[in-house]
Amino acid sequence: MPVQVIAGDFDDRFVPVSDLSVRERERAPRWWRLTATRDRAAADQPQLVLRSPHLNRVEVWLPNSPLPVPRALLGNGADRTASTRALVVPLSHGLAAGESVYLRVQSLTPLPMTASIEPLAVVHAKDMTHVAWRTAVLTTMVVLTILGFGFWAGIGERSYLMLSLTLLAQLLYLICYGGEARSIPFLAMLVSDDARAGRMFGLIAVLASNAFMAHYLSLRQTQPRLMRLLMVCNISIVLLMLVTLATVAPLVAVAANLVLLIGYGIVMAAGAIGALRRQREAYFLLLSWAPMFVLTGLRFAGLLGWWGNPEWMDYAFPVGFAMGGLVLMIGLSDKLQQLRRDRDQASRQATYDALTGAMTRPAIEARLKAAVESAHKSRRPLSVVFFDVDHFKRINDEHGHRVGDQTLRIISLRTRNRLRTYDLFGRYGGDEILVVLPDTQLREALGVAENLRSSVNCRPLSIDGKLLASSLSLGVAELMPEETAEHLLERADAALYASKSAGRDRVTGHSASRAQELVH
Known part of the structure; x- marks a missing residue:
């Protein structure tokens, strides 16, 4: 009975502990006795502080007080005047050396609480620091989650959805165990008396994280053995989720953290192998997940009682989540940017001829068709110039294909430099070049064509120490009303044939009505 306990009838049953940590491995309520080693004056406004309470519920019996003071982060006993950093009970009358405070602790998590007595001013200062850190971390995770969902909705990239679900589950886990869930009524009701909800959020976060990492690193294709090991971890997590529905025994939390640590180890190994293979995504993964791997190991050690629960861990663990999410969001954006660069490079290779720098035939035909449609709609003129290199086959036969290629490259450079910035220049096939001249009538186009011709025959081409004379034959045609791009090209080709036939x-x-020749 509480009356007998606080009366000291069972003091001989209390076992001294080596530190100031209140650690419970059973869910059934147990008694703890805290004895002051020195006087705590009432003038200092001393406060009993139980740091990192998580989901634990505590009843505190102060000296000469017949009724307990209930404390918890959620539900009955929640004290909104203090932050979620700790459970705080005022010692209004101080505490003399040798006096004891009795705690009846119902533990819903095996993580230790650290007991201390602090002046009210210190409590307020630490609360301010705690609120600032938690606000920064949780806000960062909320923003990253919203951004991820936004990118997924906007561009349809599944990776953003998987990362957002991971961050959302991690966020819910943090606010359930950190106490911020008390500001969300339905979450507060869900979590206050049942540790299963918070634990389920944690397991879902691990499952989502593993799925994202496997997708991000393409483990199924690049590292199938590690992928199979990760699948075993995922199956274990699903089984633990089913077990969690039935019990919140501390052993389940230990098993879950062990599986989490193994999963992180597999992901880190995959990242290291990917980095050795110069996989760009692996660098971001290692940068984001290495701190979390270390922090998870330290947390697991604390769970097993191998070391204490230092105050900085209360901030390092959530900061690790936020920074990991931020780095992965940057890494995912970098991956998509790389895919975009690769796509643009492939598009450029499909659009531009590697030898001459001119558009390829499919590209120039598509641009010509669009230009013809635009000219018809706007009723503006459009002309084309079709030309090829005179005696190009002879150049190839006498000097070789290398010289022939250089001839095409130099001629393309000379002629393209005589065009306007909005004119279109494409290699139609072999040594044939098509030039599209928007807003240009036939008379102007003939002048442009003559300018192209003179750019080539004005001086010989210097290739491998040889001077090669070269010239062009050109055909010009202006778009007629309702004419198609195909028919326009046929007329330009006919004009080109006429130039070759004329010498x-x-x-x-x-x-x-007819072909008109401009002879020079």
Whole structure:
């Protein structure tokens, strides 16, 4: 009975402990006695502080007080005047050396609480620091979660959804065990008397994290053996979730943390192997998850009682979640940016000819078709120039394909430099080049074509110490009303054929009624 306990009838049954940690491994309520080793004056406004209470519920019997003071972060006994850092009970009359405070502790988590007596001013200062840290961490995780869902909804990338679900589960786990859930009524009701909800959020977070990491590193394709090991961990987590529905025994928490640590180890090994293979994603994973791996190991050691529960761990663990999420969000964005660069590179390779720098045939045909449609809609002129290199086959036969390639490259450079910035220049095939001239009538296009011709025959080409004379034959046509791009090209090609038939090194324009030659 409480009356007998606080009367000292069972004092001989209390066992001294080596530190100031209140650690329970059983859920059934147990008694603890805290005895002052020196006087605590009432003028200092001393406060009994039980740090890191998590989901534990405590009844505190003060000296000469017949009724207990209930304390908990959630539910009955929640004290909104203090932060979630600790359970705080005022020692209004002070505490003399040798006097005892009795605690009846119902533990819903095996993590230790640290008992101390602090002046009220110190409690307030530490509460302010705690609130600042927790606000920064939780706000960061909320923002990252919202951003992830936003990116997923906007671009449809599944990786963002998986990361957001991981962050959301981690966030719910932190606020359940950290006490901030008391500000959310339905969560407070869910968690206050039952540790299963918070533990389930933690297990879901681990499961989601493992799934994201496997997807992010493409483990199924790149490291199938480690992927199989990670799947074993995931199956174990699912089994622990089922067990959690039936019991909140501390052994389940120990097993869950052990599986978590093994899973982190597998992911870290996969990241290290990926880094050795110069996998860019692996660098981000190691940077984000290495601190969490260490912190999880320390937390597991504290859970087993191998070391204490230092105050900095209360902040390092949630900060590790937030920083890990931030680095992974950056890494995921970097991966998508790399995919975009690769796509742009592939698109450029498909759009531009590697030898001449001109557009490829599919690209110039698509641009010509769009230009023709635009010209018809706006009723603005459009002309094309079709040309090829005179006697190009002879150059290849006499000097080799390497010289032929250099000839095409130099001619493309010379002619492209004579065009306007908005003119289109494409390699149609072999030595044939198509030039699209928006907002250009036939007479102007003939002048442009003559300028192209003179850019080539004005001086020989210097290739491998040889001077090679070269010239162009060009055909020009202006778009007619309702004319298709295909028919426009046919007329330009006919004009080009006319130039070659007339002796080459000349420009021929094709009008609607006849081919008109501009001879130089």
